[in-house]
Amino acid sequence: xxxxxxxxxxxxxxxxxxxxxxxxxxxxxxxxxxxxxxxxxxxxxxxxxxxxxxxxxxxxxxxxxxxxxxxxxxxxxxxxxxxxxxxxxxxxxxxxxxxxxxxxxxxxxxxxxxxxxxxxxxxxxxxxxxxxxxxxxxxxxxxxxxxxxxxxxxxxxxxxxxxxxxxxxxxxxxxxxxxxxxxxxx
Numbered sequence: 588x589x590x591x592x593x594x595x596x597x598x599x600x601x602x603x604x605x606x607x608x609x610x611x612x613x614x615x616x617x618x619x620x621x622x623x624x625x626x627x628x629x630x631x632x633x634x635x636x637x638x639x640x641x642x643x644x645x646x647x648x649x650x651x652x653x654x655x656x657x658x659x660x661x662x663x664x665x666x667x668x669x670x671x672x673x674x675x676x677x678x679x680x681x682x683x684x685x686x687x688x689x690x691x692x693x694x695x696x697x698x699x700x701x702x703x704x705x706x707x708x709x710x711x712x713x714x715x716x717x718x719x720x721x722x723x724x725x726x727x728x729x730x731x732x733x734x735x736x737x738x739x740x741x742x743x744x745x746x747x748x749x750x751x752x753x754x755x756x757x758x759x760x761x762x763x764x765x766x767x768x769x770x771x772x773x
Contacts, residue, residue: 598649598685600625600635605646606687609694613643650692653681658711666713668762674711675732675756682736682752683745693733712760720761728759 603624607616618639622632636642657677664670682689712725732752739748 597635600627600632600642601646601649602685602687604642604687605650605685605691608643608646609687609690613639646688646691650688653685653688654692654711657681661711668757668760671712671760671762672753672757675728675753675760678711678729678732679736679749679752679756682732683740683749686737686740689733689736693729724760728756731759732756 604621607620607624611620616639618629618632621639621642622629625632627635632642636645657674660677661670661673664673678689712721714721714725735748735752735755739745739752742748
């Protein structure tokens with residue numbers, strides 16, 4: 588029980604820290620801002636993580652591990668719309684549960700900084716280096732996922748927004764949506 592509580596607290600700290608790092612970058616995020624965001628004193632935060640660098644590394648690792656978990660769940664699926672939809676469902680679930688983590692994970696999509704996460708995202712969506720259209724569509728889908736999941740999170744309406752978020756992102760990838768497919772049959 589105590590271990591599960593500790594893990595939950597650590598994940599909450601990492602999620603909130605990840606949100607600040609994603610929003611402001613490492614250099615512009617102060618230890619005080621991090622402590623305030625997680626509801627701890629600076630000493631309390633340093634009890635969990637010995638430095639801002641350690642907290643940043645832990646937040647990046649948390650994001651990478653979650654991305655790898657998603658990849659492991661879809662790796663056996665053939666490339667195509669079904670796999671794309673499943674990736675979007677898993678990423679949406681993560682975004683609705685841990686918005687800071689997803690903001691940090693998607694930071695390479697929205698900033699010129701290079702991180703190892705962008706390689707994982709390229710693997711998830713099978714983006715060939717020369718496929719500009721796919722890169723643009725995936726970037727659009729992930730941008731929509733980030734914005735919509737944050738809106739759902741802040742509105743407290745994750746359940747009804749989830750299928751709409753997935754569908755919007757799926758459409759951004761250029762796939763015919765479930766609704767479109769059924770309209771064509773009419």
